Amino acid sequence: MLSKHNHRIYALPTVLFLFLTFLFVSAGVFIQNDERAARISKAQSVAEQVKISLEVFSSERIQALHNLMRNWPTFEPNQVDWFNAQALSLMGMQRGFSSLVFVDASGEIAWVATPSSGIKTRIDNSLIGHPMDALGLNISRLSEDLESTLLYSDAAQHHFIVVGRAISPQEPEHGFLVAGFDVQTILTVMLGELVGPQFNFQLNADSATLFQSGELVNDGTIVSLLPFSFLERDFYLSMQSQLSPYNAGLLIIMIGLLMSALVSYVLHKQLKGAVNLSLSQQRYLTASEASLDALLIYQPTDDDFSLVEANSYSRYLFRGACDVLRSMSLAEQTRYLGLSSEFKNAKNVAELGVPYEAHLAIHSDKIAPQWIKVQVVKAGDNIAVTVRDVTERFRAQHDLKRSEEKYRRLVDGMHRHFVYTKTVEHNFMYVSAGIEKILGFSAEDFCANESKYVRQVPDETFEIRQTIARGEKPEPYIVHYQGKVGEPLAIEFSDTPIVDEQGLLVAVEGIARDVTKELALQEEVYFQANHDQLTGLFNRYAFDEKLRAILDETHKAAGQQGESKALNHVDFEKVASINFPRAYHKQSVMCFIDMDRFKLVNDSCGHPAGDKLLKEISTIFRQYVNGQDLLARIGGDEFCIIFRNQSLDEVTKRLDKLLLAISNYRFVYDDKLFFVGASIGVIEINESTQSAEALIKAADNACYKRQTHYKTTGLSCIAKLSCRLTCPIKKRPPNFSITRSCFV
Structure with missing residues (x-):
C-alpha cells in the first residue's frame, strides 16, 4: 500500500514535468531557429548593398582613369603641368585617390600628384626620379588592361591598391599613368555609412584582412559572398548580424523549465499531503506506542476533561493505579495523585492555547515515579498531556550537586x-x-x-x-x-x-x-650562609666566591680585548648576585686591611668590646665603598675591599680618606679610650692574577711591608700618611703592592 502511494507521489509530477519541459523546449528551439534565419537574411541583404557600393565606386574611378588617358594630349609642350592640373581636378571631383603618378616613356617617375586634404599615401614626391618599380608595378607597354597590386605601408599602417597602364599602348612615347588608393580609408568611409554597429564583418584580399569590425562567431549565421572585383582586385566579404543580448528562445526554455519544475513540485506536495493525511493516524499511533513518554488525550466535558486515548507506556507508568485513573476525570485524577493545583494549569492551556511545562514531585504510592515532567499542549479542541519519568535524572542532578559541593568545600x-x-x-x-x-x-x-x-x-x-x-x-x-x-x-x-x-x-x-x-x-638562610653575623658584611666563603667570579670576568674581558683591541661588552651573569652595574671594564683593586691594636681592646675589655669595635669599624668602611665595590670580613680583625672598575690612583685617594677616618676614630668602652689603626695592603687585579688564593696572599704580604712608620705620643693624634710603591710605575709587574700604615 505504501509503495503504491509513493508511486503516485513521484510518477505523476515527473510525467507532468517532462511534458511541460518538452513544450517549452520546442517553443524555444523554434524561436531560436527563426531568429537565426532572420539574422542570416539581414546579413545577406547588407552584404549585397556593400558589394554593390564597392563595385560602383571601383567602376567610377577606373572609368575616370580611362577618360584621363583618352584625353591625353598628343602635342603638349609641358605634359607634367598638364598632368598635374588634370590630376588635381580629378582628385577633387572624385574622392578616394591617394595619389596620381605620371611615368615618362623611359620608365622614370616624372611627377606625383597628391590631394591637398592630407589623405595618407604610400606614394609621394620623394619617388620622383625613381624607376617605375618603386611603385610596386611592372606595366606592360602593349596591354590595354589595367594592372594592379596590393601594397602595405609601414609608415601609414594602411593597405594601398596601386593600378596603372600605358597611356597609349600604340604610342609608348606618352608614358604611363598610375593611381594609388588608400583602401582602409575608403572602406572606413563607405562601410561606416552602410553598415551599422549591429553587424560583424570582415573584408579580405590576397590573403590579407583589409578591414574588420567585431568578431565573427562561427554559429552558422556568417554570410560569405562570392569574390567581386574592386579596383582590379578580388575582394572577399564575410558578414554576420550580431546576436541580441536577450536570447528569446533560451529565455523561454529557462522560464519554461523553472515553471515546469514549480508546477510539478506543487503537484508533488499536494499528492504527498494527501497521502500523508491518510497515513497520519497510523504514524501517530506508531509513534505514540513507541514513545518513552506517557501520552494522554483529554476532551472537554462541561467544566472538566475526560480521558479519550492513552498509549501503552501510560499504562506502564501508572501501573499502580492505571485502572483507577482510567475511570476518573482529569480533576479527579489530579486530586488522587495529590496534584490538585495542576488542573487549573490544564484549563488555562485549553482556554489560552499557551503550552505548560513543569517538573513535579510525586508523593503517592499508587505510581512508581518519584519525579515526573508534565507537558500540556492544546490539540484542536482537546488537550494532550505528556508525562515523563525523570526520577533518575533528578537523582543524578542531586548526586552531582552533592559532589560539586564536596569538591568546593575541599578546594575552598x-x-x-x-x-x-x-x-x-x-x-x-x-x-x-x-x-x-x-x-x-x-x-x-x-x-x-x-x-x-x-x-x-x-x-x-x-x-x-x-x-x-x-x-x-x-x-x-x-x-x-x-x-x-x-x-x-x-x-x-x-x-x-x-x-x-x-x-x-x-x-x-x-x-x-x-x-x-x-x-x-x-x-634568610642564604644571607646567614654568606654574611658575617656580627658585622653583616660578606664572610670569607662569600668573598672567595665573589673574588673568583671577578677573576673569571677579568680574564674573559682581557681575552676579548686582545681579540678586538677594544672592550665592547662584559658578561656579569656570574656575579649578578652582587648587583654590580654593567660598566665598562677597567681594572679592579683589592685591599687587605688588618686592624691594629684590636687584640689590645679584646684582651683589655673582653670579647663584647671587641665585637662592638668591629661593628663600628665596619660602619666606617661602608662609608667609603659604593654599590659596585665589595666589602667583606675574612678573619677576626681582617677585612678585604675590592674596588671595581677603578684605577690604582683613584683607589689610593679613597684609601687616604679611609685611613684618615680611622685615625680620627676613638673607641670608648667602660670609660676607657682606645686609639686604633689599620694596615692596608693594596694589589691590582688583572689578567696576570692566577687565583683568588694567590691574590689574597699577595695582599696580605703587602699589608706588612711597611715602608714608613709614623708614631705619636700623648693624647692627641696627628696622622701623617704616606704611600710608596715597591717599584716604579713604568716598570711595575702585573701584581704589585702598596703598603700603608697608620700608627697613633
Whole structure:
C-alpha cells in the first residue's frame, strides 16, 4: 500500500514535468531557429548593398582613369603641368585617390600628384626620379588592361591598391599613368555609412584582412559572398548580424523549465499531503506506542476533561493505579495523585492555547515515579498531556550537586593554596576561594584585574608559554603580587595544559600556593650562609666566591680585548648576585686591611668590646665603598675591599680618606679610650692574577711591608700618611703592592 502511494507521489509530477519541459523546449528551439534565419537574411541583404557600393565606386574611378588617358594630349609642350592640373581636378571631383603618378616613356617617375586634404599615401614626391618599380608595378607597354597590386605601408599602417597602364599602348612615347588608393580609408568611409554597429564583418584580399569590425562567431549565421572585383582586385566579404543580448528562445526554455519544475513540485506536495493525511493516524499511533513518554488525550466535558486515548507506556507508568485513573476525570485524577493545583494549569492551556511545562514531585504510592515532567499542549479542541519519568535524572542532578559541593568545600578549604583555570591567552577565568585568603581579593576581582596586582613575572615567561602551547607541562614558576593591603606576596603556579583531540590547547588548569614565607626563609638562610653575623658584611666563603667570579670576568674581558683591541661588552651573569652595574671594564683593586691594636681592646675589655669595635669599624668602611665595590670580613680583625672598575690612583685617594677616618676614630668602652689603626695592603687585579688564593696572599704580604712608620705620643693624634710603591710605575709587574700604615 505504501509503495503504491509513493508511486503516485513521484510518477505523476515527473510525467507532468517532462511534458511541460518538452513544450517549452520546442517553443524555444523554434524561436531560436527563426531568429537565426532572420539574422542570416539581414546579413545577406547588407552584404549585397556593400558589394554593390564597392563595385560602383571601383567602376567610377577606373572609368575616370580611362577618360584621363583618352584625353591625353598628343602635342603638349609641358605634359607634367598638364598632368598635374588634370590630376588635381580629378582628385577633387572624385574622392578616394591617394595619389596620381605620371611615368615618362623611359620608365622614370616624372611627377606625383597628391590631394591637398592630407589623405595618407604610400606614394609621394620623394619617388620622383625613381624607376617605375618603386611603385610596386611592372606595366606592360602593349596591354590595354589595367594592372594592379596590393601594397602595405609601414609608415601609414594602411593597405594601398596601386593600378596603372600605358597611356597609349600604340604610342609608348606618352608614358604611363598610375593611381594609388588608400583602401582602409575608403572602406572606413563607405562601410561606416552602410553598415551599422549591429553587424560583424570582415573584408579580405590576397590573403590579407583589409578591414574588420567585431568578431565573427562561427554559429552558422556568417554570410560569405562570392569574390567581386574592386579596383582590379578580388575582394572577399564575410558578414554576420550580431546576436541580441536577450536570447528569446533560451529565455523561454529557462522560464519554461523553472515553471515546469514549480508546477510539478506543487503537484508533488499536494499528492504527498494527501497521502500523508491518510497515513497520519497510523504514524501517530506508531509513534505514540513507541514513545518513552506517557501520552494522554483529554476532551472537554462541561467544566472538566475526560480521558479519550492513552498509549501503552501510560499504562506502564501508572501501573499502580492505571485502572483507577482510567475511570476518573482529569480533576479527579489530579486530586488522587495529590496534584490538585495542576488542573487549573490544564484549563488555562485549553482556554489560552499557551503550552505548560513543569517538573513535579510525586508523593503517592499508587505510581512508581518519584519525579515526573508534565507537558500540556492544546490539540484542536482537546488537550494532550505528556508525562515523563525523570526520577533518575533528578537523582543524578542531586548526586552531582552533592559532589560539586564536596569538591568546593575541599578546594575552598585549602590553606595557602588555590586552584585556577586560564584561557589559551593566559587570562584567569576561574580561581577558587583560597585566593581571597592569600591576596585579600575576591575571586571575581582577581580574574578581572589580575594584571593590575602583578609586580614581577618570571624572566622565562615566554619559554613557559611556548611549552604550554606545545601541550607540555612546564616547571613550576613564581609570580610576585601585591596584596590588598600592599604587602608583597610570592605565589608559585603549576600549570597543566588542557588539549583537545587534535592536540590544540583549549585551556590551562593548575594549582597555586603561597610561597612567600618559604622564599623569605631561603633568603634568610642564604644571607646567614654568606654574611658575617656580627658585622653583616660578606664572610670569607662569600668573598672567595665573589673574588673568583671577578677573576673569571677579568680574564674573559682581557681575552676579548686582545681579540678586538677594544672592550665592547662584559658578561656579569656570574656575579649578578652582587648587583654590580654593567660598566665598562677597567681594572679592579683589592685591599687587605688588618686592624691594629684590636687584640689590645679584646684582651683589655673582653670579647663584647671587641665585637662592638668591629661593628663600628665596619660602619666606617661602608662609608667609603659604593654599590659596585665589595666589602667583606675574612678573619677576626681582617677585612678585604675590592674596588671595581677603578684605577690604582683613584683607589689610593679613597684609601687616604679611609685611613684618615680611622685615625680620627676613638673607641670608648667602660670609660676607657682606645686609639686604633689599620694596615692596608693594596694589589691590582688583572689578567696576570692566577687565583683568588694567590691574590689574597699577595695582599696580605703587602699589608706588612711597611715602608714608613709614623708614631705619636700623648693624647692627641696627628696622622701623617704616606704611600710608596715597591717599584716604579713604568716598570711595575702585573701584581704589585702598596703598603700603608697608620700608627697613633
